[in-house]
Amino acid sequence: MELNKFIDKKLIKVNLPCKDRNELFQMMHDEAFKYGYVESSFLDGLMSRESVFPTGIKLANYNVAIPHTDAIHIKEEFIAIVVPENPIEFKLMEDENQEEKMSLIFMLGLNKPHSQLEALQELMGLIQREDLVKEIIESKDEDQIEKVLENM
Numbered sequence: 001m002e003l004n005k006f007i008d009k010k011l012i013k014v015n016l017p018c019k020d021r022n023e024l025f026q027m028m029h030d031e032a033f034k035y036g037y038v039e040s041s042f043l044d045g046l047m048s049r050e051s052v053f054p055t056g057i058k059l060a061n062y063n064v065a066i067p068h069t070d071a072i073h074i075k076e077e078f079i080a081i082v083v084p085e086n087p088i089e090f091k092l093m094e095d096e097n098q099e100e101k102m103s104l105i106f107m108l109g110l111n112k113p114h115s116q117l118e119a120l121q122e123l124m125g126l127i128q129r130e131d132l133v134k135e136i137i138e139s140k141d142e143d144q145i146e147k148v149l150e151n152m
Helices: 021-034 042-052 113-127 130-137 142-150
Strands: 007-016 056-058 063-065 078-084 088-091 099-102 104-109
Touching: 007 021, 007 142, 021 042, 021 078, 021 088, 021 104, 056 099, 063 088, 063 099, 078 130, 104 113, 104 130, 113 130, 130 142
Parallel strands: 007 078, 063 104
Antiparallel strands: 056 063, 078 104, 088 099
């Protein structure tokens, strides 16, 4: 599976206590920067891209966001997985005038077009499977999320 090679357990966060999207972005920028995945410009890139191209996806029972930014902000490719303590508001991809609470966030740090396309295709397949999304959201810890993804 293409996704698993980009997922580092250090960037899987369960019950992340953040009050809004900006705080979530700041916390995940700090983590990715600490482990050498991103440039210091990553946070600004993430926030400005999200304001122009919202990444919230409304599903039947859960909502998922896939924030990302330009390749120049990425040192080493990664996919961070965040289950916030409380769902976080994101504007919707299909209607930027509408906001919804997201229960699961896949933050992408990909800088090669080929891997980005493959990872996005797999990610879209994953989020269309409500059983998997539910399992990830209900996971108690990072190990449990890793197992769900390995068994996909």
